[in-house]
Amino acid sequence: MAVKLETLDTTLRDGAQSARISFSCADKIRIIGLLDELGIDFVEIGASDTADVDFFAQAKGLKLCHAKLTAFGSTCRAEEKAEESTGLQNLLDCNTEWCTVFGKAWDLHVTDVLRTTFEENLRMISESIRFLVQNGKKVIFDAEHFYDGYKSNPSYAVEVIQTAERAGASVCVLCDTNGGCFPDEVFDITKEATENVGIKVGIHAHNDGGMAVSNSVFAVSGGARHVQGTLNGIGERCGNANLATVMANLQLKRGFEIIPADKMKNLTHTARAVAETANITTRNLPYISRQAFLHKAGTHIDGVLKNHESFEHISPGAVGNERNFLVSGMAGRSALVEKINQFKPSLDKDSPEIQGILEEVKELESQGFQYDAADASLELVIKKALGIFKKHFDINLCRLIDEHDSEKNQAYSSVLFKVLVKGREETTAADSDGPVHAMDIALRSALHKFYPSLRSMRLSDYKVRVLNNEQATGSKIRVLIETTDGGQTWTTIGVSVNIIEASLAALVDSIEYKLNKGE
Numbered sequence: 001m002a003v004k005l006e007t008l009d010t011t012l013r014d015g016a017q018s019a020r021i022s023f024s025c026a027d028k029i030r031i032i033g034l035l036d037e038l039g040i041d042f043v044e045i046g047a048s049d050t051a052d053v054d055f056f057a058q059a060k061g062l063k064l065c066h067a068k069l070t071a072f073g074s075t076c077r078a079e080e081k082a083e084e085s086t087g088l089q090n091l092l093d094c095n096t097e098w099c100t101v102f103g104k105a106w107d108l109h110v111t112d113v114l115r116t117t118f119e120e121n122l123r124m125i126s127e128s129i130r131f132l133v134q135n136g137k138k139v140i141f142d143a144e145h146f147y148d149g150y151k152s153n154p155s156y157a158v159e160v161i162q163t164a165e166r167a168g169a170s171v172c173v174l175c176d177t178n179g180g181c182f183p184d185e186v187f188d189i190t191k192e193a194t195e196n197v198g199i200k201v202g203i204h205a206h207n208d209g210g211m212a213v214s215n216s217v218f219a220v221s222g223g224a225r226h227v228q229g230t231l232n233g234i235g236e237r238c239g240n241a242n243l244a245t246v247m248a249n250l251q252l253k254r255g256f257e258i259i260p261a262d263k264m265k266n267l268t269h270t271a272r273a274v275a276e277t278a279n280i281t282t283r284n285l286p287y288i289s290r291q292a293f294l295h296k297a298g299t300h301i302d303g304v305l306k307n308h309e310s311f312e313h314i315s316p317g318a319v320g321n322e323r324n325f326l327v328s329g330m331a332g333r334s335a336l337v338e339k340i341n342q343f344k345p346s347l348d349k350d351s352p353e354i355q356g357i358l359e360e361v362k363e364l365e366s367q368g369f370q371y372d373a374a375d376a377s378l379e380l381v382i383k384k385a386l387g388i389f390k391k392h393f394d395i396n397l398c399r400l401i402d403e404h405d406s407e408k409n410q411a412y413s414s415v416l417f418k419v420l421v422k423g424r425e426e427t428t429a430a431d432s433d434g435p436v437h438a439m440d441i442a443l444r445s446a447l448h449k450f451y452p453s454l455r456s457m458r459l460s461d462y463k464v465r466v467l468n469n470e471q472a473t474g475s476k477i478r479v480l481i482e483t484t485d486g487g488q489t490w491t492t493i494g495v496s497v498n499i500i501e502a503s504l505a506a507l508v509d510s511i512e513y514k515l516n517k518g519e
Contacts, residue, residue: 481503
């Protein structure tokens with residue numbers, strides 16, 4: 001029978017300490033629901049101030065099927081009684097069954113940061129945990145800087161976690177707070193720690209050395225049975241262990257039970273939905289990103305088509321992801337056949353349709369189009385060639401005016417469109433501080449009354465590449481636009497000597513791609 005591991009997701013606490021990430025109350029509610037549905041055991045949220053406590057009051061009515069909300073705070077301060085600690089009182093006021101408190105396990109922090117004695121630090125830990133337990137809380141104790149502390153003063157670091165156990169903690173988490181330890185160190189120290197306490201031991205790894213996932217896996221090998229991290233690896237500095245990667249590695253490859261087996265196929269959806277809420281990209285992340293099972297080299301594509309194990313370490317469907325082939329001069333016919341067969345399975349590699357599309361793609365690529373980076377535009381090329389593309393609108397007029405106010409040092413863009421849609425000509429205009437944004441707003445405002453699904457769309461990335469710079473300002477321009485609707489992300493392309501024309505072509509493709517997927 002598989003060994004069960006506990007998971008604690010700290011996306012809404014440690015992850016919120018990332019630069020440029022801020023979660024609203026609605027964001028937190030949505031993410032909690034996603035994590036609960038995935039089967040995460042604990043969802044940790046900070047409880048350091050009144051706003052945090054207010055959130056817990058609002059979240060009190062949440063109906064969770066599995067996850068337990070866990071309030072996070074610190075032990076009492078040096079020379080402060082536990083019952084007089086505002087921070088500990090906040091934890092009680094959160095009305096959660098579980099809470100997490102952290103305390104120092106590195107002698108350097110005790111002397112140089114807290115500026116107190118070893119005995120006083122142990123008193124702070126002991127009395128804080130005991131106070132919470134006596135008031136009905138179940139406590140997870142985070143031994144901050146435990147691995148550095150063990151390397152500096154092993155007997156004191158162990159005494160810290162033994163003190164937490166005696167005070168009534170249910171779980172003792174060993175933290176690589178600076179993120180600088182190596183997997184072999186983590187394995188040895190975790191094994192030693194588990195032999196010195198009788199309660200469940202956990203791991204909380206940071207990624208400053210690029211080894212947070214490895215350290216988490218090695219900690220479990222050393223006896224840890226509670227794993228902490230953030231979805232997509234967000235967090236302070238270089239981030240925390242990516243919990244999605246850790247869970248997939250441990251459950252699919254090491255045989256541990258982490259989340260229900262039937263929930264693992266929801267991993268990709270959950271990670272991407274959390275990323276969308278946080279307004280970050282999942283690009284190049286293991287298991288859950290589009291790149292995780294993306295193939296470009298022709299030999300790789302040929303191998304995967306014959307046996308997916310030749311170039312894929314797991315089946316993409318195991319985590320709810322899918323295989324992607326990039327069509328380019330490097331990929332050749334195999335990738336194109338695979339792509340076309342999604343729409344017309346009856347065609348084989350020798351079909352005239354295949355040959356025609358391959359020639360068209362090569363011709364377009366010679367003009368500067370690059371479909372290995374614009375899968376959505378490629379799909380439209382294929383659908384047009386197969387006669388299954390449906391055109392939803394025509395642009396009869398586009399008038400763009402750019403202005404610059406030298407006194408305010410501000411630029412303004414105004415655009416006017418006349419769009420023919422469902423037999424009616426719609427006139428629409430928009431202003432913005434940039435021409436592409438103005439075109440996006442104006443075009444969708446003309447269309448969303450006919451196609452409501454466009455309301456969920458937004459541009460998430462915009463790239464410009466000069467293709468033949470020897471022509472200087474007369475060079476041909478390639479524009480790539482990445483678009484998302486909150487569930488799916490796609491990229492479209494436009495090429496022209498006119499950057500506005502290239503941008504508009506990519507923008508039109510992005511809308512047509514969405515509409516050709518169906519309202």
